[in-house]
Amino acid sequence: MKIAIGCDEAAYGLKLEIIRHLEDKGHTAVDFGSGEGESVLYPNVAYALAKEVAEEKFERGILLCGTGIGMAITANKVPGVRAAVCHDSYSTERSRKSNNCQIMTMGARVVGAELAKNLVDVWMESEFSGGGSQAKVDRISEIEKECR
Template sequence: MKLIVGSDEAAYDFKEKIKEYLISEGYEIVDKGTYDGRPVLYPDIAVKVAQAVADGEADRGILMCGTGIGMSISANKVPGIRAAVCHDCYSAERARKSNNAQILCMGARVIGLELAKQLADIWLASDFSGGRSQPKVDRISYYDDLYKKQN
């Protein structure tokens, strides 16, 4: 599976360790930045990752910042993207199974590295279950299309 990752400066070291872990687990990684600890505008990184996932350049993406919240908000501006902040195992699983989230967002100032690895594993191993969730995800897509047409 090919993954696109990105972070701001607050999560740069965290991202580098997560990348190393994912590569050791056999994932192909594309890094969209940041490439050092200098301050960046995290929305730019989030949109790069989200657009690349939306364009099919990778199967899924992982974004990291201080809390994961800003990255999630920014990534969700890209039509067709569902990015979820997850800091517990249940949410990581449900983000995929119930919401078909293509991007996992985590906060380097909120969780530790070992939990982040565990969340990535759970999220990557989970697939969308469809069923009762399908009409809800379809409605999200409906609104994506509606607002895209208005702009």
């Protein structure tokens, strides 16, 4: 799977860990920044990555910052994107199975590298289940269109 990944300076080290982990699992990880020692405005990274995911240039995206919250807020501003903060395995799984999220966000100040890699595995192995969730995801898309 082709995965977009980006971070701010708070999560640079975690990003490198996750890139290695994804590549070890046979995925292609494309780095959207930031670079080592580079201070960035995380909304710029989140926006650039989310646009590419919305245009289906990537199957999924991973955004990392101090808490994951700001990245999720920004990514969710891009039409067609559903991003969720993923700090535990149940919510991570449900973000895919119930909400069909294409972007997961995590905070390097919240989760350690081993937990983050585990959450990435849970997220990558989970697929949207449709069923009763389909109407809810469709309604999210309708609301998004109404707000444009």
